[in-house]
Amino acid sequence: AQTVTQSQPEMSVQEAETVTLSCTYDTSENNYYLFWYKQPPSRQMILVIRQEAYKQQNATENRFSVNFQKAAKSFSLKISDSQLGDTAMYFCALPYSGTSYGKLTFGQGTILTVHP
Amino acid sequence: GAVVSQHPSWVICKSGTSVKIECRSLDFQATTMFWYRQFPKQSLMLMATSNEGSKATYEQGVEKDKFLINHASLTLSTLTVTSAHPEDSSFYICSAISGLYNSPLHFGNGTRLTVT
Numbered sequence: 001a002q003t004v005t006q007s008q009p010e011m012s013v014q015e016a017e018t019v020t021l022s023c024t025y026d027t028s029e030n031n032y033y034l035f036w037y038k039q040p041p042s043r044q045m046i047l048v049i050r051q052e053a054y055k056q057q058n059a060t061e062n063r064f065s066v067n068f069q070k071a072a073k074s075f076s077l078k079i080s081d082s083q084l085g086d087t088a089m090y091f092c093a094l095p096y097s098g099t100s101y102g103k104l105t106f107g108q109g110t111i112l113t114v115h116p
Numbered sequence: 117g118a119v120v121s122q123h124p125s126w127v128i129c130k131s132g133t134s135v136k137i138e139c140r141s142l143d144f145q146a147t148t149m150f151w152y153r154q155f156p157k158q159s160l161m162l163m164a165t166s167n168e169g170s171k172a173t174y175e176q177g178v179e180k181d182k183f184l185i186n187h188a189s190l191t192l193s194t195l196t197v198t199s200a201h202p203e204d205s206s207f208y209i210c211s212a213i214s215g216l217y218n219s220p221l222h223f224g225n226g227t228r229l230t231v232t
Binding site: 091106107108 | 158165207
């Protein structure tokens with residue numbers, strides 16, 4: 001069975017600083033996607049960034065970037081120049097084996113608070 | 117962008133009654149929809165996958181007779197919680213995918229169910 005583990009229940013960061021959220025996973029697949037989702041207080045799930053396992057280059061989306069280490073099965077999210085609007089719960093997610101990305105296994109989540 | 121709408125956003129019902137939650141894809145045809153459940157400050161857990169015109173596939177441990185899922189059209193899936201009990205109180209989130217290659221997953225805004 002595949003697993004997704006986020007070992008940081010809560011993190012905090014000062015506005016404009018950088019923070020890294022950790023995620024490790026286990027899967028028997030060789031080609032797969034990995035995702036980071038953001039869930040603000042509104043509870044709406046928002047896709048932050050997506051990584052395809054066959055791509056060696058780390059994905060970036062503006063202030064958000066990942067450090068994808070396939071051999072180590074690690075997928076951390078770096079948020080640069082943190083903003084108050086980044087305050088949310090962040091989930092790392094991995095599609096079920098044999099599926100693309102509709103059926104997801106989510107990590108436990110990390111509550112990120114950005115302080116002014 | 118693509119939007120998935122859930123209704124109602126919140127509902128309170130009495131123990132023993134049934135409640136229906138709707139999930140609609142507003143501007144695309146959703147061949148597959150997924151239903152997740154989330155307890156406060158916890159992760160999302162996949163409950164079931166529904167494909168238009170066919171029976172839903174339930175995850176292990178999810179009672180199919182209690183959580184009835186219908187996906188009668190390409191834009192609508194419904195989740196009915198039958199004979200609700202206080203332990204069914206939770207946040208229910210649907211997501212939808214169009215089935216086109218590399219199409220993204222879209223989440224609804226969620227429904228908070230409270231059973232008294």
